[in-house]
Amino acid sequence: MADDGMLLNFAISDSVIKAEPKFKGGTWRDRLSAKKIAQHRAKGPRKDAGDRKPPANPNHIQVSGARPAKRQRTDRDHDGHASSRDQGGEHRKQQQPGQARPFVSSLFSKNPTPKNDVEDEPKDATVEDAKPTNAPLIDGMDTFTNLGLSPTLAAHLLTKLELKAPTAIQKSSITQLLKEECDAFIQAETGSGKTLAYLLPLVQRIMALSKAKASEAVKRDADGNDVSVHRDSGLFAIVLAPTRELCKQISVVLEGLLRCANWLVAGTVIGGEKKKSEKARLRKGLNILVATPGRLADHLENTQALDVSNVRWLVLDEGDRLMDLGFEDEIQGIVKKLDARQRPSRIPGVPTRRTTILCSATLKMNVQRLGEISLKDAIHIKADPADEDEESKTKTEEDAFRVPAQLKQSYAVVAAKLRLVTLTAFLKRTFMRKGSVMKAIIFVSCADSVEFHFEVFTRNASERKSGNESETSDAKETETTKEEDDNRHLHGTIAPATAFSNSSNPVTLHKLHGSLPQHVRTATLNSFAKNRNPSVLVCTDVASRGLDLPNVDLVIEYDPAFSAEEHLHRIGRTARVGRDGRALIFLLPGNEENYVEILKRGYRDGGKALTRTDANDILKRGFGGNIGSDNVDWEEKTTDWQMDVERWAQDNSEYLEMARRAYQSHIRAYATHVSSERNMFNIKELHLGHLAKSFALRDRPSKINVPGLRPGKDDAKKDFKAERKPAGKKGGRGDRDGASAANNNNDVAEAARLMRAKLKEHMAGASEFNLA
Numbered sequence: 168m169a170d171d172g173m174l175l176n177f178a179i180s181d182s183v184i185k186a187e188p189k190f191k192g193g194t195w196r197d198r199l200s201a202k203k204i205a206q207h208r209a210k211g212p213r214k215d216a217g218d219r220k221p222p223a224n225p226n227h228i229q230v231s232g233a234r235p236a237k238r239q240r241t242d243r244d245h246d247g248h249a250s251s252r253d254q255g256g257e258h259r260k261q262q263q264p265g266q267a268r269p270f271v272s273s274l275f276s277k278n279p280t281p282k283n284d285v286e287d288e289p290k291d292a293t294v295e296d297a298k299p300t301n302a303p304l305i306d307g308m309d310t311f312t313n314l315g316l317s318p319t320l321a322a323h324l325l326t327k328l329e330l331k332a333p334t335a336i337q338k339s340s341i342t343q344l345l346k347e348e349c350d351a352f353i354q355a356e357t358g359s360g361k362t363l364a365y366l367l368p369l370v371q372r373i374m375a376l377s378k379a380k381a382s383e384a385v386k387r388d389a390d391g392n393d394v395s396v397h398r399d400s401g402l403f404a405i406v407l408a409p410t411r412e413l414c415k416q417i418s419v420v421l422e423g424l425l426r427c428a429n430w431l432v433a434g435t436v437i438g439g440e441k442k443k444s445e446k447a448r449l450r451k452g453l454n455i456l457v458a459t460p461g462r463l464a465d466h467l468e469n470t471q472a473l474d475v476s477n478v479r480w481l482v483l484d485e486g487d488r489l490m491d492l493g494f495e496d497e498i499q500g501i502v503k504k505l506d507a508r509q510r511p512s513r514i515p516g517v518p519t520r521r522t523t524i525l526c527s528a529t530l531k532m533n534v535q536r537l538g539e540i541s542l543k544d545a546i547h548i549k550a551d552p553a554d555e556d557e558e559s560k561t562k563t564e565e566d567a568f569r570v571p572a573q574l575k576q577s578y579a580v581v582a583a584k585l586r587l588v589t590l591t592a593f594l595k596r597t598f599m600r601k602g603s604v605m606k607a608i609i610f611v612s613c614a615d616s617v618e619f620h621f622e623v624f625t626r627n628a629s630e631r632k633s634g635n636e637s638e639t640s641d642a643k644e645t646e647t648t649k650e651e652d653d654n655r656h657l658h659g660t661i662a663p664a665t666a667f668s669n670s671s672n673p674v675t676l677h678k679l680h681g682s683l684p685q686h687v688r689t690a691t692l693n694s695f696a697k698n699r700n701p702s703v704l705v706c707t708d709v710a711s712r713g714l715d716l717p718n719v720d721l722v723i724e725y726d727p728a729f730s731a732e733e734h735l736h737r738i739g740r741t742a743r744v745g746r747d748g749r750a751l752i753f754l755l756p757g758n759e760e761n762y763v764e765i766l767k768r769g770y771r772d773g774g775k776a777l778t779r780t781d782a783n784d785i786l787k788r789g790f791g792g793n794i795g796s797d798n799v800d801w802e803e804k805t806t807d808w809q810m811d812v813e814r815w816a817q818d819n820s821e822y823l824e825m826a827r828r829a830y831q832s833h834i835r836a837y838a839t840h841v842s843s844e845r846n847m848f849n850i851k852e853l854h855l856g857h858l859a860k861s862f863a864l865r866d867r868p869s870k871i872n873v874p875g876l877r878p879g880k881d882d883a884k885k886d887f888k889a890e891r892k893p894a895g896k897k898g899g900r901g902d903r904d905g906a907s908a909a910n911n912n913n914d915v916a917e918a919a920r921l922m923r924a925k926l927k928e929h930m931a932g933a934s935e936f937n938l939a
C-alpha cells in the first residue's frame with residue numbers, strides 16, 4: 168500500500184450523524200487501518216493530560232492561527248512517483264469555494280541529488296577500529312604515583328574513585344604543573360579527563376601547604392601565628408566555568424578528591440540561590456572556589472568577605488565557551504582585581520606568583536584571546552607531545568581540534584523532504600535489537616524543534632499502530648524509576664519513544680532545552696544519565712558542552728552545529744575516556760556537502776574514520792525493506808509513515824502550531840551559523856517547501872509566516888526557495904535556545920550575537936545538574 172490518502176479526508180464534522188463509515192477497497196489491512204483512524208478521530212485527538220503539559224512555546228514564536236486541514240491535491244510526478252492523491256483513494260472532503268488546495272508532494276520525487284556520488288565514498292563497513300586516544304594509559308608504566316602525586320592522593324584515586332591510571336593529558340599536566348610554576352594552556356580532546364588534569368596538581372599543591380591536619384596541634388610560626396591550613400586560612404584557588412551545570416560538575420569531582428584532605432574546603436558561587444547564603448559561605452571560609460564569571464565578578468565588587476589576597480591558582484575551564492558566551496569583560500575584570508589584591512601570604516610554601524591555567528578542547532581565535540588576557544609565558548600542555556611539533560605546522564584555527572580517534576563518524580546526505588523519515592528510520596534500525604545502543608543524543612537546532620520532534624516520536628501507541636500494523640507499543644512495559652515517573656507526569660519531558668520502540672526493545676525519549684525551567688532540566692538530565700534502559704535525549708546545544716553523561720553510544724546531529732567547534736563538543740558526548748562511540752550528521756545535498764572537509768579535519772589520519780552512510784540504505788533498513796532487493800516496499804512504508812505524521816499534525820491545531828513554530832525557528836536558527844561556515848549553510852539555498860515536509864507541514868512556506876523571510880513573487884511556484892534578501896525588522900526569539908533571529912543578511916552576525924546572549928542568559932539561569 169502506498170499513501171492511504173483516502174484516510175486524510177475522513178474528518179467527520181460534528182454536525183453530521185456519526186454513522187460508521189463503510190470501508191471498501193484496498194487490502195483488509197488498509198480497511199482495518201482506516202477504521203481505526205476513523206474511530207480515533209471520532210474520539211478526538213490524544214489528550215493524555217496526566218502525562219503531558221500542553222505543548223510549550225519555548226521560542227515564543229507567533230504563528231498564524233491554525234487552519235482547518237485542507238484536502239490534498241495529488242499528482243503523479245514526472246518521475247512516476249505517486250504523490251498523495253492517487254496513492255490511496257479518492258475519498259475527499261468537500262472543498263470550500265476559494266479554498267486553496269495544499270499540495271501534498273511525494274517524498275521521493277524532485278529531490279536534489281547529492282553533488283558527490285555515494286559510490287565514491289568509503290562505506291561504514293571498511294572502517295578499522297582505531298586505538299582510543301583519550302583512554303587511561305594501561306601500559307602499567309604510568310601510575311599516578313609515578314607522576315609525582317602524593318601517596319595519599321594516589322591511593323585515594325585508586326581505592327575510592329577507582330581510577331587506576333592517568334589519561335595522556337593527565338600524565339602531561341600532572342608532570343609539568345607539579346614541576347613548574349608557570350601558566351599553562353591545557354588542550355585535549357573531549358572526554359580525556361581534563362577536569363582531573365588541572366584539579367590533581369592543584370589539590371596536591373594545596374594539600375602540600377599543610378603539613379598538619381586539622382586534628383593535629385596548631386602549627387605556629389616564629390611570631391606565634393597559626394600557620395596550619397584550614398578552611399579560613401585563605402582562598403588559594405578559583406576555578407571559573409561558563410555554566411552552573413559545569414561548575415556543579417567540577418565541584419562534585421573536587422569534593423570527591425578532597426575527601427582525602429578533609430581539612431580543606433571547597434565551595435561554589437554560581438547564582439541560583441540567594442546572594443546572602445553565598446556570602447555566608449564565603450565568610451565561613453573556603454580554600455577552593457568554583458564559580459561562574461558573572462557571579463564571581465559580582466562578589467568581587469560587593470562582598471567584603473571575599474578575600475582574594477591568597478589566590479595563587481586561577482583555572483579557566485571550557486575557555487572557548489567562556490568566550491563564546493561573552494565573558495571576556497568579566498574575566499578581564501576578575502584578573503585585574505586578583506592582580507591588584509594579591510598580597511604575600513603568611514602561610515609557608517604559598518607561591519609568590521599566581522599560576523593561571525586555561526583549559527579547552529579547541530584552540531580557536533577566541534581562546535587565544537582569552538590566553539592573551541589571562542596568561543603570562545604559558546606552556547602549552549597537550550596529551551601527545553608529538554602534537555607539539557605538528558602544531559607549528561598547522562597553525563590554522565580549523566586544524567586546532569581533534570576528535571577522539573576511536574569515534575566513528577558518518578554523514579548522510581539527506582534531501583530536505585526526507586529528513587524526518589530518514590531520522591526515524593535510523594532510530595528504528597538503531598533500536599531494532601536490544602543491546603547495541605543504550606543511549607543516544609539527538610541534537611537539533613532550536614527549542615521549538617526539540618518540542619516538535621519529541622511530540623512526533625512519542626505519539627501514542629494507538630495512533631502509531633494504525634500507521635504501521637507490524638509495530639507494537641511497549642510503552643507500558645518499560646521499567647520506570649520514580650524520578651522518570653515524576654518527569655513523565657509532572658514535567659512531560661520523558662515519554663516512551665513509540666516511533667522507534669519495538670516489543671523487544673522499548674526506548675524512552677527525553678527532551679532538553681534552555682527554555683525549560685531549571686529544575687526540569689536538572690531532573691530530566693539526571694534521569695537520562697541514570698536510566699539503565701535504552702534511552703534517547705533530543706536536545707539543543709544546551710547539552711553539548713562539558714557535560715559528562717555516562718555511556719552515550721551514539722550522537723546524531725540532525726541539524727549541524729552552528730560552528731565546527733560546537734560540533735566537536737556535541738560529538739564529544741560519546742567516545743569518552745577510551746569508550747567506543749558513533750556519530751552521524753545529516754547534511755543537505757548541495758553546499759552542505761562541503762562540510763565533510765571540515766569533519767575530516769578532526770582526524771589525524773585525514774578522516775578514515777569518517778564514512779558516508781547512504782540515505783536510501785537508512786530508509787530501506789529502517790522501514791523494513793531489504794537493501795539488496797529491488798522491491799520498493801520501503802518507499803511505500805516510508806510514505807505511509809510520513810502521511811501518518813502529516814495527518815496527525817493536520818488533525819490537531821496544537822500539534823500543527825507546534826510544527827509551524829518548529830519550522831520557523833529552525834529557519835531562523837539556520838541563519839546563525841558562524842560567518843566562516845555560512846557558505847555551506849546558506850539560508851538562501853534552503854528549499855523551504857521541501858523543508859516544511861520534514862516538519863510534517865503541508866502549507867506553502869509563504870503561508871507559514873516566517874518572520875524575516877518575506878514571501879516573494881514566486882510564492883505560487885512549487886519550487887519555493889528562500890527569499891534572496893531575507894528582510895523585515897521584526898525580531899523573534901526562535902533560534903536555537905530562544906534567541907532572536909536574523910532578519911536580513913546584515914543582521915545575521917547580530918542574530919548570532921543575540922543568540923549567544925540568549926544562550927548565556929539561559930545558562931546563567933541554570934542551576935546545578937547534580938550528575939554525580
Ligand SMILES: Nc1ncnc2c1ncn2[C@@H]1O[C@H](COP(=O)(O)OP(=O)(O)OP(=O)(O)O)[C@@H](O)[C@H]1O
Nearest residue numbers: 303330332333334357358359360361362713715744
Ligand atoms: N584517569 C581516569 N581513568 C578513568 N576515568 C577517568 C580518568 N580521568 C577522568 N575520568 C572520567 O572521565 C570522564 C570525563 O572526564 P572530564 O569530564 O574531565 O573530561 P573532559 O576532557 O573535561 O571532557 P569535555 O572536553 O567534554 O569537557 C569523567 O567521568 C571522569 O570521571
